[in-house]
Amino acid sequence: MKQFFLVLIFIFMPLVFIAAQEGSGTEQPPVFVTDSVQASPVSPVEPFIASPAERDNLVSDSKTDSDRVTSATAPLKNPILERIRLKEQQMNFFQHLIIALIIIAIQALLIRLVWKLFSHFSGKIEKSGKEKIKPFTIKHLKLLSPKQIVYALKILLHMLKYAVTAFQLFITVPMVFSLFPATRKFAETLFGYVFTPLKNIAIDAVKYIPNMITLIIIIVIARYAQRILYFFSRQITNGKLVIPGFYADWANPTFKMLQVLIWAFVIAIGYPYLPGSDSRVFQGVSVFVGIVFSLGSTNAIGNLVAGLVITYMRPFKIGDSVKIEEIIGFVVEKNMMVVRLKTHKNEYVTFPNIKILNTSVINYNTSSDEDADGLILNTEVSFGYATPWQTVHETLINAALATEHVQKKPKPFVLQTGMDDYYVRYQINCYTKEVDKVPFIYTRLYENIQDGFKEAGIDMTSPSYEVSVIKEQTGDK
Secondary structure (H helix, E strand, C coil): CHHHHHHHHHHHHHHHHHHHHHHHHHCCCCCCCCCCCCCCCCCCCHHHHCCHHHHHHHHHHHHHHHHHCCHHHCCCCCHHHHHHHHHHHHHHHHHHHHHHHHHHHHHHHHHHHHHHHHHHHHHHHHHHHHHHCCCEEECCEEEECHHHHHHHHHHHHHHHHHHHHHHHHHHHHHHHHCCCHHHHHHHHHHHHHHHHHHHHHHHHHHHHHHHHHHHHHHHHHHHHHHHHHHHHHHHHHCCCCCECCECHHHHHHHHHHHHHHHHHHHHHHHHHHCCCCCCHHHHHHHHHHHHHHHHHCHHHHHHHHHHHHHHHHCCCCCCCEEEECCEEEEEEEECCCEEEEEECCCCEEEEEHHHHHCCCEEECHHHHCCCCCCEEEEEEEEEECCCCHHHHHHHHHHHHHCCCCCCCCCCCEEEEEEECCCEEEEEEEEEECCHHHHHHHHHHHHHHHHHHHHHCCCCCCCCCCCCCCCCCCCCCC
């Protein structure tokens, strides 16, 4: 009830001013007559009990007597009709006052009902919301708990409640003020604050219908073109559609590139049909966004272009073992901006595409394809000239053949890579297609080499010599 009385007082206060304005018109103005004309007394109820014919006679009599009225009585040519008009104004005022009070009472009851409904909804959310509402998560990241969501919903309900109440009050005041001539212009002004913008929006919306239909047609055509390209992309990726000279791993990046071009074409065509596109504000914002994008995206554009070039160069693909700037790892991600490698130590290294384009890339998987012999692993050992080279070759080859994941065919081979002053350098080379197990293969190879030379009774320590100069001491005889 407290809100009801507050609203009633808030809206009833202007009625005091209205009553003062309307009541001032009920006072009987002074009548100035000459000596020859005397105002006949009129009973207050006389105008209401007189018949229409009698009123016409009174009017005609007043018209004949008006010629004898002095200039002071010019504004009131007919006192009887003036009294009738004033009486009708009084009755209209009280009728309008009663209607205004009814409107105020109905709106106050509606406001109270609205507040009760919002309180009911708030209580429902408070009781059952924590059990039924699930936490808000994005990719397993919990952003809002059920308690926080309930609190946010209650705040929104309170805001909506006050917004509805304000709208009801804003509508009630012009409705009440429009009943009285003294405040009718003010009511029209208040109604204009709401309905004029709505009318303008409705008119502009109707005028925008042809442009909207054009935009819808353009977007629908673009969507179907995108679906057709996606269909062909999936067919090429799955190997169901083969285009000579076009690799399967080109399908997805080509589709993404064409998708960007399609929507850029849609924006270029549909820009003139956007609402407000011809306004200076819209054009200024567009120019500002273009300048910011061009100044702040130099490196990004460079990476995009480099990513496009890398895609069609095909230096590697997802899962390949590569070496980039002394970093060896497996390609786990390749997009239009960066390439990420995962090393054998589970380290993730990120390279911008523009950097990859300007450096050399070693792909170990290209040598392990089905039509290739495999990746050649190699390591060097050194022995003195006293050790027969035939024995060294045989021992190194047997150690390589005993290593897991080393191919028997082609057979491992040994290269002599140098002959220094005191020892000879030997390089064992062996083939493998298990690129992802290279560190493990090297470990087993080193172990087998050590075991092989130990069994052969050959010391793997390279000879070294130190030349010392001894100076003779000579004494005086």
